[in-house]
Amino acid sequence: MSGQRPTLAAVAARAGVSPSTASLAFSGAGPVAQETRERVLAAARELGYAGPDPLARSLRQGRSGIVATLIGERLLYAFRDPVAVGLLDGLAEVLSSLDSGLLLISGDATRTGPTPDQVARTPMDAVIFAMCGRDDDPLLDHFIGRGIPVVAVDGPHREDVAVLDVDDYGGSMALARHLAELGHRRIATVTLPSRLDGHRGPMSDERRAQVGFADVRQRLKAVEDVFGRVPVVETPTNIIEEGQQAAALLLAAPPAERPTAIVAQSDLLAVGVIRAALDSGLRVPDDLSVVGFDGIETPWLDHYVLTTVEQPYVEKGRVAGRMVAEFLAGRRPDDVRLPIEVRIGTTTAPPAAAGTLAP
Amino acid sequence: MSGQRPTLAAVAARAGVSPSTASLAFSGAGPVAQETRERVLAAARELGYAGPDPLARSLRQGRSGIVATLIGERLLYAFRDPVAVGLLDGLAEVLSSLDSGLLLISGDATRTGPTPDQVARTPMDAVIFAMCGRDDDPLLDHFIGRGIPVVAVDGPHREDVAVLDVDDYGGSMALARHLAELGHRRIATVTLPSRLDGHRGPMSDERRAQVGFADVRQRLKAVEDVFGRVPVVETPTNIIEEGQQAAALLLAAPPAERPTAIVAQSDLLAVGVIRAALDSGLRVPDDLSVVGFDGIETPWLDHYVLTTVEQPYVEKGRVAGRMVAEFLAGRRPDDVRLPIEVRIGTTTAPPAAAGTLAP
DNA sequence: TGTGTGACTCGAATCGATTCGATCGAATCG
């Protein structure tokens, strides 16, 4: 009705009490006579006052109740990734029990990430780097400089951030050994993005030396520690189509040079690899073994059971939430490494005899 | 180093200028000599000042740069719904161009929605009801009372909120007519949740009279306006499994009473219906015609092309974002109704002859 | 009757910036 929205002071005046008392009446902290409280609430109702302004309250308390989550990719892609979705779900579950909101900050179609400006303007109590914590992300310094606690999921290992990850190296190593034991010698890898610049295709030495994401680096290193240098094709985004395209590149080689097994750095990419194989008339696992990483459930796999490393990604989100809670409580959470499990499925088998002995 | 984080005032003092000037140096508004600006920035660097506190700035400017999006369901379910995901993607795209952040507020495993308390404590410039705008949602009044602009996607239709929807009634009507023209007489419907209370099963008269969501109501009404009263089974969540379970209930009837066509209120539910049909040994569309709503692309449909109503859900998200932008610019956006298109696929056909003429 | 205790309320400082109007010197114009 009136031009201006009423303030707590106005309500207090109307109720005939001081602003401090009115504040106590709303927040419930401190002793307030029952009758006084009711008078205040009545005054608020009459004036159409909906409760203390969150902004003013946040400023005073130095806390906004907002936890930001950085998603590297466009939401559309991130949401197609069951790992990302599971992570967010676990996270949301815990945050909501903390009475904190989940603010999504994502890249978009044109930019590769959020503008530093937007990040600097947004109030947040803590930030989570979800699947996009490049070791040298400039935003990291910003947050640290601001004193905003950072939880890095699979993210940069640094002194000043709390890290939550799995044993990427060990998991990938186990898969690589599995392939080696089956007799594979010609291996290739399809990797997740090594940085968010949209690059697609064979990975140059230069890029290989500058892989920005720790998990990508570890998973790649494990394979190379078993097989030595292998052909690597990089994808710009963790979606099936990119895996398919990358694998098509690898499978276009003449049969004698064609890999007998492909290590995909994610299950989603692995699905793409399988599709590419089928597209080229190859049978999986007879002509091509495929392994992934993550352990997602997906309807895209038909009757296959993917050989992969299972990681508890929903729990990962929950743990990330709990680490944030620790920070908010003023403590510095310990780094966490969640357990993984290797699952041998039906997408791996010994390589076809061709090449080892002439038929 | 020092116990406290530096403030703008400290930086100003160090640079030998007034706080007002320092503020201008950072914000870029107003004229500041090049040399002065540099002096201020240098002082900031020396003190480790990361820029103005977003909370203080927000309080003064009365704007937080945060747009909240209410998701009724648990994120895990919402993210399995391509419509929800597409909507969020379009929304995020526009919001990020507005330099606003996307705050997700969702229900969780235990509660059916966010606590009013959390909502009241969170600073936000605008709010979007995405697929959860019950006509009588108490949160609505809260936002209105706070003066926070509301954009309601698919309802609720109220004077004081901006609505963005499609012609649910018209679309469903077209589908219903299509089925009628094919000769179907025994129809049943599987609906989306009529309210978020986890109810599953046949819809009682009482619930039917109290459908909280406008789109659900319209889609149901259209079917009944063509076929009269039909059996209705309600689902608690828009996921395939629920559609399957609901349809199983309907298909358990003896053949003579079994519906020859099922109208699912979403494509996801329709996929479930098809599965249930196949589970019961029925052929689609020969023994059972199925229609959906939304027009999603999904790998779950095998070779079927679903008969459905296509709505532009990514664009829907973008438009919602633009409506928010209008509000933020101080204008009241007009309500928007996006165009839809009926797509006749391969999941509908005339009913089997049985029942009309004895073979 | 003096004093301690506890419940309740208030005043004033504070959170950290932004912004409006005023000031002041230098440059421009007639």
Next chain:
DNA sequence: CGATTCGATCGAATCGATTCGAGTCACACA
């Protein structure tokens, strides 16, 4: 050369609450 204008800077008010220490009052206890 005086009047205007413009650019740069500053002071002070303001955004809307929370919080802490202090003050008041009634009641109980010795």
